[in-house]
Amino acid sequence: MHLKHPDWDIALVFFSRSLYDQITKWTDHWLRVQSNGDVTLADARHKLRILHAWGAKEQAGFYRVLAESVGVDPMAVSHIPKRFPYGLGLMYACKKLLEAADEQQLNLQQFDAVLIDEGQDLVSEVGDLQYEERQALYWLAYQSLRPVANQGDRLLEDPAAPVQGLRRLIWAYDEAQSLDSLIIPDTRTVFGQSWQEIFGAGRQYSGGIGKSEVMKVCYRVPGPTLVAAHALGMGLLRPGGMLSGPTRKADWENLGYQVSGDFRTRNEVALLRDEKSSPHPLPTLTDDPLVSFSSHTDRDAEVAAVVQMIRRDIAEGLDPSRNILVIHLGTEGILTALNKAFKAAGVTYYCAGKPQPNQVYGKGNPNDFWFPGAVTVTGIHQVKGNEAESVYVVGVDRVALQEDDIQLRNHLFVALSRSKGWVHLSGVQVAETAFGAEVQQVIAQGTHLRFIPSQPKRLLDDMDTIHVTGLDAGAGSASVPAGD
Template identity: 45%
Template sequence: LIERTNTIITGSNLTQEQWKLLQAVISGTPVFRTKRSTSPYQGEVKQPQQTRASVLAQVRQRLSEFDIEQEHIAKSIPSGPQRIRGIAGSGKTVMLCQKAAHMHLKHPEWDIALVFFSRSLYHPIINQLDKWLRRFSSGEVRYDTQNLKLRVLHAWGAKRQPGLYSTLCQAAGVKRLTVRDTERKRPNEALAEVCFYLLQDTLLPQLYNAILIDEGQDLIVDNPLKFEGKQPFYWMAYQALRPVDLAQPEQRRLIWGYDEAQSLESLNIPNASELFGEELGHLVTGQYAGGIRKSETMHRCYRTPGAILTAAHGIGMGLLRRGGMLTGITRTQDWEAIGYEVTGCFVPGQQITLRRPKENSPNRVPELWEGAVLEFIAYRSRQEELTALADSIFYNLRYDGLKPSREILVIVLGLGLDAMGLETTVAEFLMSQGIDIYIPSAVDCNILQIDKDNRDPNKFWCEGGVTVSRIHRAKGNEAEMVYVVGLDQVAKDESNLQLRNQLFVALTRAKGWVKLSGVGSYGLYEEMWQVMQSGDTFTFTFRYPPQREISVTEAGEMRSRYESGGRNFQNADLAGAQLAGADLRNANLIGAILRGADLKKARLDGAKLAIADLSGADLSHASLRKAKLVGANLQEARLQGADLSWAKLGNADLRGAVLVGATLVGAKLSGADLGGVDLTGASLEKADLSEVN
């Protein structure tokens, strides 16, 4: 419509600055920033030439970066499930709140739930949702807890605060179970257990038109806890949704955002086959009408400075680890999808170079701050470590002008009782030095022991106090200055992926600076220093596949699913996919869209490709022995040197295809359209060419 509309008024071209301003306004960015309040600790002390507060003031004066791709994701409404993978700090929570607000304003009659796992996210999510409702409605609509059409729900729910699970129990007329009713101790596993029982015993009512899940990796459990091969919480949410189209009951608006690098419990990755079982593994492959992608990847990190993010990826995956990487991405296209440039191939013994361009980490703190944004110091004792911590926080408060709450965050690393003990030790020491502290869930500052009958599980910050938190409560929160204490807790068991992920999460809470510390001497410390010295570029030798491989692109995920036993890719949209050399023998690709795909030297023997769209695909030297290609579209496909022995190509459209040197021994081509096909040097012995066009 816009393209067809005649010009009403001819204007002059916008300047670069005007264009940026227009983009920012369209995206909902405030044009003018409010002045930042000062720290009450500053007083009349003479300020150093550069302070962290002065840097933050400069950062906040600049309009936020406009990301057209992020705008598209936030303001599009899919007609079925959608998966949103975003690296830490890419704006997943903001985007999901924008999407929920947009849905509600466009379809006020819909029942929508925005769901998350950590209760410390209640306040930030409600604030974000309210902000975008007001902005998108010009101030006419706010978030209203009494409006049940749009609900912010904790995954589980408590006595006085409903969650998705408790809401479904109430609607189904069954008793809501609590943690005390479960055998599992880990919160995510206990939740999965009660969801399992609900699914097993109850036919769930379809209450919602859309459910959006933030921090989706937190709701994943290991295989023994699955319900009929599906993730219990996700399958419960899926069952609670009304189908978008009754003719396609599997299409339901379950939208989940996640980053598997932030998984602190289960290391399973929340792709469709993991959540809904292999039979529905294709649900988020391809596009909906209007070009809305079923799977999105957000690769730009707005929160965390580039040097900190790359260090977090490097140490989290063990890229420079002496024994080789522990977890991570092993395909070039997948690294590119999260914002890195790759030199080299992921073949054992080959050298790989990864580089993250500045445009994919637009945080301005590193260019304004004269020092390092990431520091690491190893101390001889915990006393030394905590003394240095207190001194640094005093400096932040008195000279840097940072506020204690929301601008400074202390995160302690470790598992179980070790982490709990360190949290208390850190908080107690800071209090002894005259620094007010806050431990999440306490009702006020400076409370070390939280009374289970007098607590606020939704609370993460306390005005006037520096929050000291273990990693699980810190997830989803952020601060300008982050202190990460106790790296030795990770170093003692450096091959533990959950502990590495803790470190990744802790580092990526920072909006400006990180000071990392530990005690003693460990091999991990040397690795950490090497990672920091590498800056935005890592060079390492790829040795062997890691303990846990991560796939980002649809092609990469397809390969991973196949390698783990998955075969159902029916109707998958893989147009343009990079699948050269892929092993997809006996895969079900009926009706799949592989238009323009790179399938050079792929192994597709016995694959079911009936009515698949392979037009323009490169299948040169691919093996398609006994493949079923009945009715397939192979127009302009490149099949030179391909082996199609005994393949079934009845009624296939091969117009313009190149079959130079192809092997078609015993192939059934009855009814196929061979108009303009180049069969130079092809072997057609025993082939059925009856009724070909």
């Protein structure tokens, strides 16, 4: 988009601050690739801005940039009512900015296109945080856009286009990766009753650009790992029936699966994920299992075993930073146990966002996810969007204790889908639980998954979706890999 329209002011917005390094790296990479090396992110920075959704005094963010542009003092975390934790606090701040803009008749428009990643983490079920039945951050993004007609571009020949002109807003989401909310950021959820006015009639804009695209291909995560992530994240093989997920053949096909069986009969359904939907080459290059699981008698035994496997990874040539990642699921006492095991083994580790390696506590830079020469240890919220060749998910007994908790299942899906190679699950006294049996059954089935469909607690349709509002025919299109 920037290469085709270098005069546009573009905002690339995301939720997790720990993604700054990743997004900056890949934005620069693809600018260089698509321009044959002529354009870098440094060249584009004055027009292409990478912005954390909130921002801070020391770093620009989408909300903060807009507030300062109209002379409104931006809110910090300390200004937010205590009943709203971090993510909800952002929605509160966005709503207050929208109210101030309306009351003072402030013009928020300063971008020609806004691209939102991690869209599932930027919505809230809390009615008090919505702005006139719309999701506050999305409506703020919409209001920050200059209508296409105001830019000298030709207005699309769309009789249903709103009077104020079309606006270029694109958001991508995967509802299986939602960590704090269980609502889906589709057009109705985001824009309330005004969604039809904004999107207009039909499935496409002029020029054949779809208003919603479902992405079927996953390039990062090997097929067996992605199947395990979907199966465990949705609880497809749990004795009590699936917890979330699609219940129609077409929706599973949109996720990149070949489907045998009829969901309407409640008989066994078979899912197959082949190399077309998961072209990652690793499954053809090794006979080693890409997904493994172990259960231990206590926490010290678990983390000691994990650290020994990490020592093996390092001895075999993996870079401690960038190639190896430890994800804990928030289980009590696990950071203390990891600290003890890493020190005993002489392995340097880094807790994401902390000041220095080998420190469990202390406030560092929230942007920092990696540290040279150190294995990153992280919670589930910091890991969003990041990835590594060898991933260790520790403390899965937390899921076993609340195996019907949909949000914990989403956390597990996120953890599994960080892997570009191998992933190992471990916990304390999990093997003898129903969840432990479920994990082993999922691993055994590989990329050929068989289960009995049931009515889930949370229905997921059209997962891994990008929504496009107000793109003109010359703006191009965008995509994200399934499960990313």
